[in-house]
Amino acid sequence: NHTPETEEYGISSFTYKRKRPFHPMRFVEWCDHMPDSIVRAKGIIWSARHQEVALLLSQAGSSAKIEPVSYWVAALSQAQQQDVFQQSPEVLEDWDEEFGDRMTQLVIIGIDLDREEITKQLDNCLLTNEEFQNPWERLQDPFNWEWQ
Template identity: 50%
Template structure:
């Protein structure tokens, strides 16, 4: 940046700028365009095939999303999810602390394990936390349909390696 081409004085005299300044009340863009966000937070892994079907039927009114996912077939890896426009990317984000052996934890953290919010005695730090930003989103419907992609109680008790995983392998 720093090209020296922006002239604040000239920009502040533009018609749009002056119109906005003359308004007594400013309507925030979130209200004007119906833009809202929410966090989807669950402590249960996704079923890979159901998750891929959900992604394939992506709601048009979600324009941006980002966060971490827990996928049953990749139980040791935190998965980074990022979406903007038509681009959706899943990639490994590192190993869950809860998937590390005691030796690995000691190697990475020494004698003091960092304070991890929402630590679960059985699953450790494994969690899905996704932020969705969109226009006139039906939060309840998005949450309901995403919940349907999570493992069921019965699936939680089975060997997750037996599930089909349609996502590409990572090196």
């Protein structure tokens, strides 16, 4: 009888998806102290300080990188948006009236993951209701890239 490696080693995964931006400093702090059970995390991040661009989180073991990956469709001109919608109508499936395609979608892979705890930790990195109401450009930006 062969036991699949996922069962034998306790490997599992889940997708974390939210339509509220991360507070950039809290999210970077979480990345710096990610639970040891996470072996790999990868996906698109919505940071409140970066309304124009989607960020890519790519983490493997102790190495994590966050960098701009593309413009949000919602940040494009109306004409450019219409072109995207015609070429990729699936973009509209998750479209938000106010924020467009901005969202976070991460795949977390690990060993003996505590999905509830990791989800709670990530939810604590999201903007609070009070922060959501205040100007986001006042939030500290932990990144030093030039994106054009």
